[in-house]
Amino acid sequence: MRQTGDRVLAVATARRVQILCQLHDVQESDVNLALWLFETHTRLTARDATFAAVALNRGVDAILSADRDFDQIPGLERIDPQDTARVSSLLSDTG
Numbered sequence: 001m002r003q004t005g006d007r008v009l010a011v012a013t014a015r016r017v018q019i020l021c022q023l024h025d026v027q028e029s030d031v032n033l034a035l036w037l038f039e040t041h042t043r044l045t046a047r048d049a050t051f052a053a054v055a056l057n058r059g060v061d062a063i064l065s066a067d068r069d070f071d072q073i074p075g076l077e078r079i080d081p082q083d084t085a086r087v088s089s090l091l092s093d094t095g
Helices: 007-020 028-040 046-057 068-072 084-094
Strands: 062-064 077-079
Touching (some): 007 084, 062 084, 077 084
Parallel strands (some): 062 077
């Protein structure tokens, strides 16, 4: 929504990719890694550092986000939600 300003489109897009999302509880090891990421990657917010830490600690190698601050995290590929070809390939992989 930040990029387009279109709330309806943002919701519709999120619903289409919802099957890609899995919820994870935040553990102490995630907090420790998030603090390190937050400290060493000055463009990351605390929330994004936590998302990245949870992903990395669970062996998740990609994150669906328009936020380019994730690009600086080694071992984590950022997939832009507007990259319809890449998102479509993810959807077909879940088949």
